[in-house]
Amino acid sequence: MKRLLLVLFLFPLAILPAQESVQQALRLVEANDPDGARAMLTRIVDANDANPDAHFQLGKLLLDHLRDLDGAEEHLERAVELADNRADYHFTLGRAYGAIAQNGSIFTGMKYAGKVRSEFVRAVELEPDNVTYRTGLMRYYIQAPSIAGGSAGKAREQADAILRINDYEGHMAYAFIAAYANDQQSAEKEYRAAIAADSKRPLAHFRLGYVYLGQKRIDEAIAQFREYVRYAPDDPNSHDSLGEALLEKGLFDDALQEYRKALALNPNFSSSFYGTARCYEGKGMKDEALSSYRKYVSFNPTGESAERARNRVNELEK
Numbered sequence: 001m002k003r004l005l006l007v008l009f010l011f012p013l014a015i016l017p018a019q020e021s022v023q024q025a026l027r028l029v030e031a032n033d034p035d036g037a038r039a040m041l042t043r044i045v046d047a048n049d050a051n052p053d054a055h056f057q058l059g060k061l062l063l064d065h066l067r068d069l070d071g072a073e074e075h076l077e078r079a080v081e082l083a084d085n086r087a088d089y090h091f092t093l094g095r096a097y098g099a100i101a102q103n104g105s106i107f108t109g110m111k112y113a114g115k116v117r118s119e120f121v122r123a124v125e126l127e128p129d130n131v132t133y134r135t136g137l138m139r140y141y142i143q144a145p146s147i148a149g150g151s152a153g154k155a156r157e158q159a160d161a162i163l164r165i166n167d168y169e170g171h172m173a174y175a176f177i178a179a180y181a182n183d184q185q186s187a188e189k190e191y192r193a194a195i196a197a198d199s200k201r202p203l204a205h206f207r208l209g210y211v212y213l214g215q216k217r218i219d220e221a222i223a224q225f226r227e228y229v230r231y232a233p234d235d236p237n238s239h240d241s242l243g244e245a246l247l248e249k250g251l252f253d254d255a256l257q258e259y260r261k262a263l264a265l266n267p268n269f270s271s272s273f274y275g276t277a278r279c280y281e282g283k284g285m286k287d288e289a290l291s292s293y294r295k296y297v298s299f300n301p302t303g304e305s306a307e308r309a310r311n312r313v314n315e316l317e318k
Contacts, residue, residue: 034065052082063096072096087126094119113148131169134158167197202232221245236262236269252279270299
């Protein structure tokens with residue numbers, strides 16, 4: 001016994017790997033150390049390939065934080081193989097397949113589309129009252145082409161099921177279907193119904209605000225975005241959205257105040273630089289507008305908005 005204690009005293013590091021756990025790795029993720037979490041989870045699965053939770057958490061980490069889609073696919077498939085009865089494993093694997101489809105060629109997209117559907121269907125089968133899983137399947141059905149199993153009818157079936165579970169989420173599902181079909185009248189109706197079901201949820205206010213903004217119903221848009229700010233004051237997007245509506249109203253100083261709040265919450269929230277530039281331009285403050293347009297382009301060098309910002313810079317420099 002004394003010899004064993006001496007060995008443990010002299011070589012304590014030898015037992016540390018066995019003490020590593022999935023929970024410790026998740027705490028590293030929470031501490032914004034995804035690389036450390038990946039290293040720990042890799043050691044765990046290397047030591048025990050039959051640990052489904054370790055494979056799942058490693059795959060989820062690779063998918064959501066490190067964007068290693070091949071690695072995510074490998075470990076999530078292994079997790080499902082080891083624990084086929086876990087709905088969260090199937091749903092996350094479906095998300096990984098969806099990311100691969102979106103980032104690949106048309107051929108890759110078609111190859112993986114059916115896999116996405118199958119995993120989402122399996123997740124719903126295992127947990128039929130889970131709104132997140134049904135919402136994912138609903139979105140698949142409405143967005144996928146018919147050759148890949150897309151179906152507006154099946155999407156509505158999922159929305160029906162979601163409504164039976166939760167009024168707010170059900171109306172948001174119907175609104176998503178309507179907005180995808182560019183049926184703004186139905187989308188407005190469903191967003192309003194969602195707000196009636198739960199007025200404190202910010203997403204419906206956000207979406208309805210942009211329906212109104214697109215229809216040039218500026219005052220109504222401002223009202224919805226104020227509710228968005230009310231229920232999500234720490235979200236820079238809420239202030240940015242309200243700023244956009246105030247800008248359309250010509251209330252440049254009020255809009256600038258909201259853009260500043262957004263940037264105070266997130267100094268890299270680039271769309272607020274663009275809005276700020278438009279406000280300064282509206283106020284005739286050329287130098288300030290140029291500076292903000294340039295900041296926007298530094299964050300977003302490509303895309304239509306970047307091109308518009310460059311055009312404004314060129315015009316203002318003349």
